[in-house]
Amino acid sequence: MKLDRRGFIGAGVATAATLSAPMVMGASHGKPKVVIIGGGAGGATAARYIAKDSAGAIDVTLIEPTRTYYTCFFSNLYIGGFRDFASIGHSYGTLAAEYGINVVHDWAIDVDRDAKTVTLAGGSSVPYDSLVISPGIDFIDGAVPGWDISAQNAMPHAYKAGSQTQLLKAQIESMPSGGTYAMVAPPNPYRCPPGPYERVSMVAHLLTQINPTAKILIVDPKQKFSKQGLFEEGWDKHYGGMIDRIGPDFGGANVSVDPGAMEVSIDGEIEKVDVCNVIPAQKAGRIAEIAGVTEGNWAPVHAHDMRSKLDDSVYVLGDASAQGDMPKSGFSANSQAKVCAMAIRGALTGSSVFPAKFSNTCWSLIETNDGIKVGAAYEATDAKIAKTSGFVSQTGEDEALRKQTYEESVGWYAGISADMFG
Numbered sequence: 001m002k003l004d005r006r007g008f009i010g011a012g013v014a015t016a017a018t019l020s021a022p023m024v025m026g027a028s029h030g031k032p033k034v035v036i037i038g039g040g041a042g043g044a045t046a047a048r049y050i051a052k053d054s055a056g057a058i059d060v061t062l063i064e065p066t067r068t069y070y071t072c073f074f075s076n077l078y079i080g081g082f083r084d085f086a087s088i089g090h091s092y093g094t095l096a097a098e099y100g101i102n103v104v105h106d107w108a109i110d111v112d113r114d115a116k117t118v119t120l121a122g123g124s125s126v127p128y129d130s131l132v133i134s135p136g137i138d139f140i141d142g143a144v145p146g147w148d149i150s151a152q153n154a155m156p157h158a159y160k161a162g163s164q165t166q167l168l169k170a171q172i173e174s175m176p177s178g179g180t181y182a183m184v185a186p187p188n189p190y191r192c193p194p195g196p197y198e199r200v201s202m203v204a205h206l207l208t209q210i211n212p213t214a215k216i217l218i219v220d221p222k223q224k225f226s227k228q229g230l231f232e233e234g235w236d237k238h239y240g241g242m243i244d245r246i247g248p249d250f251g252g253a254n255v256s257v258d259p260g261a262m263e264v265s266i267d268g269e270i271e272k273v274d275v276c277n278v279i280p281a282q283k284a285g286r287i288a289e290i291a292g293v294t295e296g297n298w299a300p301v302h303a304h305d306m307r308s309k310l311d312d313s314v315y316v317l318g319d320a321s322a323q324g325d326m327p328k329s330g331f332s333a334n335s336q337a338k339v340c341a342m343a344i345r346g347a348l349t350g351s352s353v354f355p356a357k358f359s360n361t362c363w364s365l366i367e368t369n370d371g372i373k374v375g376a377a378y379e380a381t382d383a384k385i386a387k388t389s390g391f392v393s394q395t396g397e398d399e400a401l402r403k404q405t406y407e408e409s410v411g412w413y414a415g416i417s418a419d420m421f422g
Contacts, residue, residue, distance in 0.1 A: 031059050032348040035118050035128035037108045037287055039064030039092060041071070042134035042317030042333035044420040049341035051099040057349045061102040061126055063118065067091065069421075070161040072192065073330040074413050077365060079158075079169045080202030081209075088161065094422035111291035113311055130344050133293065133308075134317040134333065135285025136160070137191050140297065143281035144184055145256035146265075154259035155276040158199075159191060171275045172203055178213040179274035182264050184255055185220040186279045189298075191319050191328045193226035194374070196279055198364035201231065204239040205367055217273065218245040219266055221253035226327075227364060227374055233395045234366035284320035298322035303380035304356050305343035306336050315340050324384025325376075332360045334416055339380075356380040363409035369399070371406030 034050055036043045039062055047062040054060075068089045077083045092103045104126070110119035111131065118126045139157065141148060147155060158168040172181060181203055185196045200216055207214045216239075225231075235243045246252045251267025257276060258264075264271045283289075283297035293299045293308045299316040300309040301323050308314040317340055318333030326332045339356040346353035361375030376390035393405060 031057060032129040033059045033061070033127055034130045034132065034344060034348070035061045035063065035126050036132040036134065037063050037118065038134035038136060038285065038318075039066070039069055039103075040134060040136055040318065040333065041073075041330040041416065041420060042319075042337045043132065044069070044092070044095065045334045045337035046132050046134065046315075046317060046341045046344075047101050048095055048099055048420065048422055049338055050344055051095075051101050053341065054345050054349060054351075056100070058345065059102070060100070061104060061128075062092070062095065063104045063106060063108045063120065063126070064092065065105060065107045066162070067105055070165065071330065071413075071417070072159065072161045072195070073416075075158070075161040075165045076195065076199045076202045078165060079172070079199065080205045080365070082202075082365065082368075085166060090417060090421045092421065098422055108287050109290070111287065111314075113292065113314065116313060128313075129348065130313055130315065131291075132315045132317060132340065132344070133285075133288050133291060133299070133320065134337070135287045135320055137282040137284070137319045137328075138286050140281040140283050143186075144278050147184075147257050147259065147278045147280065151257075151259040151278075154262075155257060155278045157279055158277060159195075159279050159282075168275075168277055169206075172206060173210065175207075175211055175214060175274045177211060178215075179211065180215045180217055180271070181207070181275045182217040182219065182271065182273040182277065184257065184264065184276070184278045184280075185218055185222065185225070185252075187221045187253075187281050189328060190279070190282045192330075192362065193327050194231075194362050194364045197225055197227065197231045198366075199277070200243060201234065201239075201364070201366045204235070204242055207242065208239065214242070216243045217264075217271065218243065219252050219255050219264060220245055220247050221255075223248060226362070227372055227392065229395055230372045230393055231364075231366065234370055234372075238367040238370070282319075284316075288316060288320045295322070303383070303385040304339075306340040307343070315344065324378075324381075325387040326358060326360055326378055326385050327362065329360055329362050330416065331362065331375075331412075332358070334419060335359050358385055361412070363405065363412065365406055365409070369403040369406050371402055371404075371409055373405055373409070 051060045095101045107121040156168040158164040319328040358378040372393040374392040
């Protein structure tokens with residue numbers, strides 16, 4: 001099936017009548033209340049599906065601090081010059097106007113699970129019957145010695161899309177002739193496993209046009225990475241001699257940085273660089289920890305409905321969850337959100353709930369029309385979300401197939417954007 005806007009949405013959970021209830025905070029009139037923290041691929045999808053499929057039977061509040069949400073997926077293509085910045089930004093107007101979702105642009109700063117309330121930075125409190133937490137990622141303090149969040153303007157992470165993405169691109173464009181772009185890659189597990197290496201590809205594409213003698217240095221704590229053979233084949237083909245990767249056998253796991261001096265220390269060896277993109281080790285977004293639903297760095301959930309293993313009234317989606325075999329990706333979060341929305345609707349209204357099925361595909365662009373992908377299907381077991389089948393692009397594929405794969409990814413982006421934001 002061709003993955004376009006209509007096809008992607010049609011592949012989701014069956015829809016019900018569109019909700020058009022008034023957007024009034026707290027006006028539940030006895031209806032059950034669902035509060036969703038985080039308006040990304042998990043949270044926005046869950047909000048939309050609960051609202052539209054419950055046909056007004058559930059009050060839905062979505063708490064998201066930003067008025068325009070910039071997707072991490074496809075942000076690398078902005079860096080590479082394949083998309084403009086506006087194309088990865090999305091507003092919440094349709095969710096509010098057409099689906100009756102109460103969209104609150106504020107920070108959730110506390111969760112009282114006993115009282116079932118969410119406290120906002122503005123001082124108000126929002127009650128819930130069911131709470132969905134989908135906050136994405138935060139970074140682990142001290143993961144890269146010398147770097148913390150206060151250094152993000154000198155050495156951007158650009159792993160939360162928006163101004164960081166723009167900053168990183170601007171820094172790359174301002175590199176001196178023959179300069180060096182360095183990436184400190186993250187350890188597993190982290191958001192979007194192929195993401196750092198697609199970013200390297202997009203940076204290389206940009207540099208071949210504006211700074212062809214520049215160099216790219218990847219410092220990586222992992223022995224191997226997602227789609228490694230495909231990326232390395234593509235780098236050799238398109239960017240020969242530009243990209244050098246240092247893995248753990250050569251000091252890639254022993255790295256520190258000095259943002260002031262713009263230096264990277266690799267196993268004691270100092271490298272002077274011009275741009276340093278530090279992607280630190282990651283954990284569930286802070287509000288999940290504040291809510292007390294994390295164990296270690298992530299929030300454990302039941303595979304059948306994404307319900308927290310620590311609180312039956314709380315569900316955790318996407319990157320923040322510890323759910324089993326699914327990678328942390330926008331596609332995964334969207335897939336999990338549909339299962340969660342159906343479960344919540346069933347629990348609160350008595351509607352039918354069908355067995356959970358999940359899927360994921362991660363596309364990456366190496367160079368113009370050179371697209372690759374990896375994906376899988378999953379099912380819920382009592383232990384975890386378990387992989388049942390998978391696929392991956394192959395080395396040596398012809399140009400027509402790679403172009404088709406890239407075009408498929410563009411169709412998917414249009415589809416998931418509509419699925420999230422209406």
